Each structure stands twice: as C-alpha cells, then as structure tokens.
Amino acid sequence: MLPLALQHARVVAVAPMAGGATTPALVAAVEAHGAFAQLAAGYLTAEALRARIAETRALGASRFGVNLFVPNLHRIAPSDYEAYGRAIAADVARVVPDAAVPPLVEDDDDWEAKVDVVVEARVPVVSLTFGLPDDAVLARLRAAGILTLQTVTSEDEALAAANAGVDALTVQASAAGGHSGIWTRDALPADVPLPTLVAGVRAATPLPIVAAGGVASRDDVRRVIDAGADAVAIGTLALRATEAGTSATHRAALADASFDRTELTRAFTGRPARALVTPFVEAHRDAPSGYPALHHLTRPMRAAAAASGDASLVHLWAGEAWRAGRDAPIADILDDLEP
Template sequence: MTSPLEAFRLHLPVLAAPMAGGPSTPALVTAAARAGSLGFLAGGYKTPEALAAEMAKVRSAGGPFGVNLFAPNPVPVDRAAFEHYAASLAEDARALGLDPATLGGSPVEDDDRWAEKIDLLLTDPVPVVSFTFGLPDVAVVVSLRAVGTVVVQTVTSPAEALIAAELGADMLVVQASAAGGHSGTLTPQVIPDQVPLPELVAQVREAVALPLIAAGGVGTPEGVGEALRAGAVAVAVGTVLLRADEAGTSATYRDALADPARQETVVTRAFTGRPARGLRNGFTDRHSASAPIGYPALHHLTSPLRRAAAASGDAERLHLWAGTGHRHATAEPVADILTRLAERS
C-alpha cells in the first residue's frame, strides 16, 4: 500500500510517538529523524509559543517530523461529582505539602488553545500533523493538506476509522488498549475493549483503505513485526522510549519504570477524567473507582498534585503513564532503541 511516509524516505518503520507532558523533547524527535525514523512533538498542554519554539528547534536540525495536537472533545464534568472528588484528594495534597483548599473551585473546561495552534501549523507548516482525542473540522483537514501537511488521525476501532476516512485523513494511527497514556478514543465515557494490536490493525484494514500506523504496547522487534504483518505500514512506540537518553521524562518517572516491583498497569480516569493506562500506584488504587468522568477538568484539578509529586520523588502520587510493554523501556539513545525494534521488520 502506498503511504505518504514514503516521501520522507524513512529507513526505519518504527516511529517515535508523541508523549505530552515532557518526554517528547526536540532532542528526542531530532534523534529519531537522524536514525531514519520520524518523531512527533507533543503539542498537548503546551502554549502555541512554546510549540513554535520546539518546531523551530527541530526544523533547524533537519529531517522530517510531526506535531500532535489534542483535538477538542470535552466531556463536561458533573459539578457535584467534581467537588466531591476534589475533597477526596485532601490527604494527598497535604502529603505533598500543598494546601487542600487550593484544589477545586470552578472546573476548568478549556480547549488547550486549539485555534491558535491550528493557526500556527497553517502559517508555519510541518510535514505531518496528527490528532488525538477528537476530530478536527473538515475545514482544518483541507487547510492543512493545502499547505502540504500529511494529516493523521488516531482511532481505536473500525467504526472510528470509518469516520476519520470520511473526514479526509491521509493516514490513521490505530491505537490498541495496551497503549500507555491516554486512549485516543472518540468516546472517552467508555473504556475501549482490550483487542490485541495485530487483531485491531487487521480489523481496521478491512474497514478502510488508508495506510495505518500501529500503536499500543509494542516493546520488542517481534511486536513490531506482528503489527506490520497485520497490515500496518509503520509502528509508533512511546513507552519504550520513556527512559531514552533524549527523553524529558522526570527522574521520579524513570525510576518507577525501572523498578522491578512495578509490574502492573491499569486504565484509570483518576488523574485526568479520561481513560489512560499507567503503572499501578497508590493514587490509582485510592481514586480510580471514585474519579468522575470529565476531561480536561480533572486534568487541571490534579496538575498541582502531579507536579509536586514529580518534584518530591513521590511515585505513589504521580501519573506514571505506561503501556503493557513498559518492562522493555531502556536507558540508552533513541537511535539504538528504534533501530533494534526494526530488526525483524
């Protein structure tokens, strides 16, 4: 199948997935390009100004790259449930040296400065733009394609793939439930079924004719090969790069990934109000059952806790996003990791 990625003359079919919140640095994306791959800057949670600076830095180094944005797909939180949940975090706040009274207030229901970021990508085009969480308007897709950008949409099911194809996307990222971090599902009220990645790729391939990038739980050359044989033209990996030399992962997060005692991952809404997979810890144990649905309200609510946990080395109160292949994350250069993963492709 012809893929828009062929124009970039990539030597490796293993791409560096976007990881918002710090891990996806310009250095990581540049290293991926130099290895013959393609990496994505994570535009989520960044200001347009900060994203523009990162784009300029990567562009100056040469090589293809992409930018990922969180497309608005808000799930308004129930105000009473939000206030009850905020109150339940008081003990965690005190343990981190924070005043529980600073949590809560009015829920923040913003769109992550969506329109400004789209304007940036239209005035300063990049080779690839991918969307996660929601769907951009058709006009956005048309405009990006008009400036020469390849448009990629994240989907988690054949039904979502059909919608994205109708929208005009050039490619799809097919994300399995084994993926670390947030699920890209278009219906975050429902946690996606646990379908193995090769099976999900095959299902989506039957539904649409678009080129597919497989993602979710891949941490070995064998996993890459299985996804490619199922019909993907490339595989995107994230968790396996979290301990890479060029990643911006915090020390607390890195140590948790390397801790042999942390074997289990769970899907939780406890940190952001949207389903996301991470290492099981005290926070997920205490709050997963009671966390209301509501993104981005819960994301903003727990942000001060997570920043304090990272700074103080408290891995029991930190969002430790990780896929099921997290035990394969290693502390070495990005190029070495991507090259090894592509060995059996």
C-alpha cells in the same frame, strides 16, 4: 503505502508524548537515525509550540510531525468535580499543604492558536488525537500541504476518519501507555491485541496505518506489519531514552521492579490513560469522567510529587510492554525493534 511525508528509512517510529517526555532533541535524534517522530503539542501554549518547532528545525530535523489534542471535552458537573476534589484532598495535602480545590476549568488546549502555528510553520505532518476535527480544519491543513494522521481506537473510528478525508491513521490499541485516543465519553477502548485491531482496520479501509500499543520486541513489530500496518510507533519504550525529557521520578518508576502491572485509569485526568498501578490509582478507580477538568485539578499534586520524587502521586504513564524499556540512546532502542 505510507504517504511521502511519512516515509522514512525505518519501519519503527516514535509516538508523541505530551507533558515533557518528547523533546526537540528526541525528535531530531529519531529523524537523524532515519525514523519518524513528532513533537507533542498537548498542554503547551501556542507560542511554546512555535518555539519547539523552531528548536527542532535548528537541530537539523525537517521531516517531523506535530501532535494536537482535538477539543473533545468530557464535561463534568460542578458537584461531581467538587466531590472528586474532596476525595483526593488528603493525597494532595501530602505534597501541596493547605491546597484548596481549584476552580473548575474546561478549556480546548489553545486549539485554534495551535492550528494557526502548524499551518504557518508548514510542518509536514499533523497528527490528531482524542477526536476528529471539523471539516474546516482538515481542509485548512490540506490546503497548507500538511498530511493528517488521525488516531483511532476502533474500526468505527477508522471509517469515520477515512470518510472525513484524513490521509493516514494511527491505530492505537488499549495496551498503549498514556491517554487512549478513544473518542467516546465514558468509554474504555476495547481490550483487543494490536495485530487483531490492525487487521480489522485494514479490512475496513485502505488508508495507511501506523500501529501503536504494547510493542515490546522485533517479533511484535513483525506481527503488526504482517497484520496490515505500514509502520509501528513506540511510546513507552522511548520514555527512558537518553534524549527524552521524562522526569527522574517517572524514569525510576519504569525501572522499579516493585511495580507489577498497569491499568487504564481516569484518576489523574478524567479520561482513560494507562499507567503503572499505585495506591492512588487503586483508591480512585471510581474517578469520574471529566477531561480536562480533572487534569487541571490534579496537576499541582502531580508536579509537586514528581519534583519531590514521590512516585505514588505521579501519573506514571506506561504501556503493557513497559518492562521491555531500557536506558539508552533512542537510536539503540529503535535498532532493537527494527525487523
């Protein structure tokens, strides 16, 4: 059974989506509809996160979570970084003329300061992605009365998280859009259907499970619940919600019939993430592992392309079920899926 902080009237929750898609308005609308949602702290400064927590509460929400990126650097050799910068230079120049390869940046996404923020704000739930935090951080969150929800992509990760003392798991299948939460450098998540993955994790640990990745319909939700999940989270299907902050370029691409598939790619950030396949994705299938260095390298290109409406150079995060998405209020999208 889900811990009290995760218990809501509805089985289907909304996953946190970094980069602007998850807004305080989206989180508040989800909670008002009786479901669980989380703010995405990834790429925000600690002060921006503090402001978003306050804004979400001002909109009437109180039972939401915050998702943090656990530092899990996939360090890249300077020579490999420079080589990839040269490999994408022609693409970058299309939207950022005269751009030079920026200095290599390896950072921890303001980790310690964001942990301070969530503890001070006493948010009910903190979810953790990309790796397992150290025991001291988990103890600090526990002491603050904050429930911890750890993203895992395999039975081994689930067991490690359970042994570390987390409260619940987000079990993420490879079909999920955006970044995989896989912990291991230079690895891809196993291509396992979500119900199968959930069943394996359920056999390995009694921890409560929120399942995510490739959910497209009410029948999908039922299958995942039958496999042992306590709740199901959607991400890609929420990108076209009225309340989401998804860019116009990304929204249009998700509805564009010319896109015919997704795949896991490192081309934009240096760690595996599922996106709609574009010529940029196809041309850089050999992109090196290097997170967050490649994220910082491609960020100016992605931002300029999104602003100009050039979807070919945007990280069009999308799960395998992206065609099931529609433009609608999040309440209607959740109603479509509730079993």
